[in-house]
Amino acid sequence: xxxxxxxxxxxxxxxxxxxxxxxxxxxxxxxxxxxxxxxxxxxxxxxxxxxxxxxxxxxxxxxxxxxxxxxxxxxxxxxxxxxxxxxxxxxxxxxxxxxxxxxxxxxxxxxxxxxxxxxxxxxxxxxxxxxxxxxxxxxxxxxxxxxxxxxxxxxxxxxxxxxxxxxxxxxxxxxxxxxxxxxxxxxxxxxxxxxxxxxxxxxxxxxxxxxxxxxxxxxxxxxxxxxxxxxxxxxxxxxxxxxxxxxxxxxxxxxxxxxxxxxxxxxxxxxxxxxxxxxxxxxxxxxxxxxxxxxxxxxxxxxxxxxxxxxxxxxxxxxxxxxxxxxxxxxxxxxxxxxxxxxxxxxxxxxxxxxxxxxxxxxxxxxxxxxxxxxxxxxxxxxxxxxxxxxxxxxxxxxxxxxxxxxxxxxxxxxxxxxxxxxxxxxxxxxxxxxxxxxxxxxxxxxxxxxxxxxxxxxxxxxxxxxxxxxxxxxxxxxxxxxxxxxxxxxxxxxxxxxxxxxxxxxxxxxxxxxxxxxxxxxxxxxxxxxxxxxxxxxxxxxxxxxxxxxxxxxxxxxxxxxxxxxxxxxxxxxxxxxxxxxxxxxxxxxxxxxxxxxxxxxxxxxxxxxxxxxxxxxxxxxxxxxxxxxxxxxxxxxxxxxxxxxxxxxxxxxxxxxxxxxxxxx
Numbered sequence: 001x002x003x004x005x006x007x008x009x010x011x012x013x014x015x016x017x018x019x020x021x022x023x024x025x026x027x028x029x030x031x032x033x034x035x036x037x038x039x040x041x042x043x044x045x046x047x048x049x050x051x052x053x054x055x056x057x058x059x060x061x062x063x064x065x066x067x068x069x070x071x072x073x074x075x076x077x078x079x080x081x082x083x084x085x086x087x088x089x090x091x092x093x094x095x096x097x098x099x100x101x102x103x104x105x106x107x108x109x110x111x112x113x114x115x116x117x118x119x120x121x122x123x124x125x126x127x128x129x130x131x132x133x134x135x136x137x138x139x140x141x142x143x144x145x146x147x148x149x150x151x152x153x154x155x156x157x158x159x160x161x162x163x164x165x166x167x168x169x170x171x172x173x174x175x176x177x178x179x180x181x182x183x184x185x186x187x188x189x190x191x192x193x194x195x196x197x198x199x200x201x202x203x204x205x206x207x208x209x210x211x212x213x214x215x216x217x218x219x220x221x222x223x224x225x226x227x228x229x230x231x232x233x234x235x236x237x238x239x240x241x242x243x244x245x246x247x248x249x250x251x252x253x254x255x256x257x258x259x260x261x262x263x264x265x266x267x268x269x270x271x272x273x274x275x276x277x278x279x280x281x282x283x284x285x286x287x288x289x290x291x292x293x294x295x296x297x298x299x300x301x302x303x304x305x306x307x308x309x310x311x312x313x314x315x316x317x318x319x320x321x322x323x324x325x326x327x328x329x330x331x332x333x334x335x336x337x338x339x340x341x342x343x344x345x346x347x348x349x350x351x352x353x354x355x356x357x358x359x360x361x362x363x364x365x366x367x368x369x370x371x372x373x374x375x376x377x378x379x380x381x382x383x384x385x386x387x388x389x390x391x392x393x394x395x396x397x398x399x400x401x402x403x404x405x406x407x408x409x410x411x412x413x414x415x416x417x418x419x420x421x422x423x424x425x426x427x428x429x430x431x432x433x434x435x436x437x438x439x440x441x442x443x444x445x446x447x448x449x450x451x452x453x454x455x456x457x458x459x460x461x462x463x464x465x466x467x468x469x470x471x472x473x474x475x476x477x478x479x480x481x482x483x484x485x486x487x488x489x490x491x492x493x494x495x496x497x498x499x500x501x502x503x504x505x506x507x508x509x510x511x512x513x514x515x516x517x518x519x520x521x522x523x524x525x526x527x528x529x530x531x532x533x534x535x536x537x538x539x540x541x542x543x544x545x546x547x548x549x550x551x552x553x554x555x556x557x558x559x560x561x562x563x564x565x566x567x568x569x570x571x572x573x574x575x576x577x578x579x580x581x582x583x584x585x586x587x588x589x590x591x592x593x594x595x596x597x598x599x600x601x602x603x604x605x606x607x608x609x610x611x612x613x614x615x616x617x618x619x620x621x622x623x624x625x626x627x628x629x630x631x632x633x634x635x636x637x638x639x640x641x642x643x644x645x646x647x648x649x650x651x652x653x654x655x656x657x658x659x660x661x662x663x664x665x666x667x
Contacts, residue, residue, distance in 0.1 A: 104227045105181070106144055112136065112163040116222070118188065120195045121206055122214040131188070131195040133215065138166035138182040141175045148181040150233040150258070150532045151223075155216070155249075156184060157242035158403040160191030170506050170521060171237075171261075174528045181232070183223075187245070188215055189402045200393040201442045204405050209248065209457065216249050220256055235531055237261035239503040240478065248457045250468050259467035259531040259550070261524065264503045266481035267459040269411045269450035272430050274418035275480035280337045281422065283475045288350035291357040292333065292423040295367055298360040300326060300425050313368050315375065316382035323432055326425040328385040332371050333423075334415070338477055341501040341517075391441050401441065408438035412448040413481075459483055466491035466549050466563075469527050471520060473500035491549050491563065493527065495520055519555055526558040534560035 113134050121128035142148045152175055154165050166182045175182050186193045189207045196203040220234055236246040236257045243265030250260035281289045302310035303325065308318040311325055336345040349370065356362035375381055383389050390401040407413050414433040417424035438446040454460075462468065462483065470489075472479040474496055483489070485496040497505060497520045505520050527550050536548035546564035553559040 101145055103145060103147060105139055105142060105147070105229070108137065108139065108227075110137075110139070113161075116185075116219055118193075118215055119218060122211055122218070131193065133188060133193045133219070134161055134186040134191060135219070136161065136163045136166045136184040138175075142179055142181050146179065147229050148232050149178050150175075150180040150235055151229070152180055152182045152528075153216075153220070153234055153236045154182070154184040155236060155238040155242040155245050156186040156190060157238060157240055157245075158187070158190060158406070159399045160397060161186035161193075168508065170508070171525055171528055174525050174532075178529065178532045180532065181229075185216065185219055187212055187242075190399050191397070194395060197395075198393045199395055199401055201444075203393075204402075204442070207402060207405055207409075209245075209410060209453065212245060213249055213252055216245070217253050217256055233258035233532055235259045235261065235528065237263075238265075239263040239506040240265065247462070247468055247470070251457060251461055251465055254465065259469070259527075261469045261471070261528070262482075263471040263505055264473060264476050264478055264482070265470065266411075266413065266478050267457070267462075267483065268481045269413070269448065269453035269458070270481065271412035271414060271434075271448060271450055272416050273413045273481070274416055276334070276415050276477040277418040277422050277424060279475075279477035279480055280334050281418075283337055283340065283477075284346060284350060287354045287357075288346070289421075289423065291350075291353040291363065293421070294357060294360065295353070295363040296326075296330070296423040296425065298364065299329065313364065314371050314382060320382070320386060321388065323425070323427050323436070324386055324388060327387075327428050328382065329367075329371065330424045330428065331385060331415075332374055333367075334477070336374070338502045340475060341473075341504045342507070387437055388440050404437070404441050408434070408442065408446040408448060410448050410450070410453050412450045459487075462489060462492060464491065465489075466547060467531060468492040469495065469524065469550075471495045471497065471505055471524060473497045473502060473504050475500060476502040476504075478502055493550065493552055493558075495523060495552075522556045523552070523558065526556065527552075530558045530560045536560040536562045 113136060115132040116135055117130040118133040119128065120131055152169070152171070154169055161184055163184075165184045169182065172182065174180070188195060188211065189199075189204075195206060216236070224230055224232070224234075234257050236249050237243070237260065238246045240263075243262035244267060246260040247262035247265055247267060250257045284292070299310060303322045307322070311318050311320055314325075314329065316325060316328075333345075336343045340346050349366075352366055353363065356366060384398075387400065387404060390396055390398075390404065392401075396402065412430075414430050415424075416429050416433075417426055420426065434447055435445045438444070459482070468489075470483045470492065472482050472485065472494070474485075483494055485494055487494065498516050499514055500517050500520075504517055505524065509518065509521065530550040534548045534550065538548050541548050541562035541564075544562065544564050546562045548560045549563045550558050550560045
């Protein structure tokens with residue numbers, strides 16, 4: 001067959017020489033093309049490598065960098081040495097069992113902490129370096145030689161990661177029953193997951209919701225590949241802010257997270273968080289609130305009359321900023337109400353406050369003793385509650401500076417008095433937060449971008465998101481920013497726990513726990529089992545282009561049903577068109593991070609077909625960065641302007657040119 005008809009005639013002399021030259025140049029060209037193609041496919045560096053080294057100092061020497069100079073070969077060689085060492089140990093232990101084949105998880109040495117080389121800036125086209133992100137693993141529930149059915153990923157919140165969380169989490173029994181792996185990931189900038197050596201304001205720029213969620217996705221994809229567990233279902237969970245991140249992760253990456261458990265999780269950003277004050281007063285009751293109003297009015301008046309006396313009464317320095325002092329005292333009280341199931345302030349303290357309503361001196365003595373005992377119990381001082389103490393750029397292991405940055409920049413959640421009936425000082429308002437606290441801490445007045453957070457991640461976006469379990473305690477002030485218990489979520493579940501406080505269902509069970517709290521824990525365990533091994537036949541449901549949804553059956557038992565676009569299979573209610581209601585509504589915005597986040601069918605197909613890919617549902621560009629998607633002409637012009645030649649044309653042209661040159665030189 002003739003590929004080309006160029007009517008080429010070589011000179012009559014030295015024909016063999018020209019043919020050999022032509023073949024040599026052609027083969028040389030083809031080999032260069034193949035080698036360049038191969039090198040373009042192979043990654044030049046891998047930024048997500050499972051680190052099995054337990055020597056923390058060696059890990060940080062090899063991995064921690066802020067300028068992108070980490071040697072991947074050194075990291076891989078260290079990992080291989082650890083795996084080979086562990087492999088020898090396992091082979092010795094199982095020398096009599098020829099059928100045993102250790103998995104990458106079996107070869108992982110047990111350690112309190114591991115370190116993952118995380119990308120500092122996910123939204124830059126240029127290398128920004130990596131930092132070491134801490135995580136923990138509990139693999140004892142995964143049988144040797146087998147792979148886990150699920151991964152329970154517990155997210156760290158606004159503090160350092162405690163390695164015991166993977167051993168004593170409240171739902172640990174489900175991991176044991178289902179052969180599941182338990183992991184916990186520390187959030188960037190908290191604990192020892194430090195991208196930079198100090199916390200100057202410019203260095204805080206990468207502490208954002210978008211970066212945190214991308215950290216989790218990057219971690220999950222890499223660990224899935226390294227441990228070779230593509231079939232494992234990832235269930236992301238947490239309480240308080242960690243619960244918020246869990247729900248947002250399921251919202252943004254439904255094809256990566258099979259389900260999420262979000263306990264006591266605020267989901268709505270708000271500058272003036274006055275609902276917190278209302279809920280605290282509601283929980284305390286009118287009589288106790290009245291007594292505290294008398295007390296705090298007296299304390300505020302004393303700061304103007306006898307500043308030194310009133311501040312030293314609470315072991316504080318006289319030079320402490322008065323507004324910060326009043327904020328600290330109100331925080332000491334509301335914090336105890338937030339965790340009332342732990343501190344029991346309402347039953348223990350409120351009767352005494354009510355008794356001394358008309359005696360400010362007795363109220364002052366009672367409350368100052370309470371605050372001093374709280375300092376003693378928490379091993380803290382008055383200075384630890386002074387936010388201005390964290391204006392330094394030195395690394396803050398407590399997380400106070402980091403959390404203040406997050407609320408100043410994105411979330412708001414400024415705890416302010418709701419009205420004049422509050423015992424909080426009226427000076428502690430949103431202007432004080434933005435113009436004084438944020439300015440002192442970070443050198444400039446700041447207004448949090450709550451509109452963007454609510455557009456992208458707000459609670460209203462969860463209407464069509466499946467398999468998220470929201471648990472809220474009715475006495476928790478933060479529950480006012482979570483999913484309302486009366487909300488209609490066709491594909492997720494809300495569990496309200498009456499009489500309980502913040503994160504109550506995450507504490508270890510005690511004989512004093514209320515029946516409703518015990519029931520909520522049992523129901524949560526049942527949901528987790530349904531997420532992993534559902535009653536719904538997943539293969540049959542997938543064949544009908546549906547998804548298995550976990551639903552509450554009784555107060556203690558969950559089940560699962562197959563939901564398709566047209567109907568719920570196996571349910572008495574045969575027809576439920578889940579898209580007809582809002583088919584004309586645009587469910588995404590220009591800033592929305594996951595274009596298919598609300599589509600049950602899309603999240604299901606992504607989840608089943610390609611659990612390792614994030615490319616299908618990403619819109620990760622930074623607001624200040626430009627991509628080709630911003631301008632349709634970029635992609636169209638770049639693809640249409642190039643001239644496409646058949647693969648053999650170029651080498652033939654080069655050969656002909658060379659032959660002509662040689663011929664001219666000879667003759």
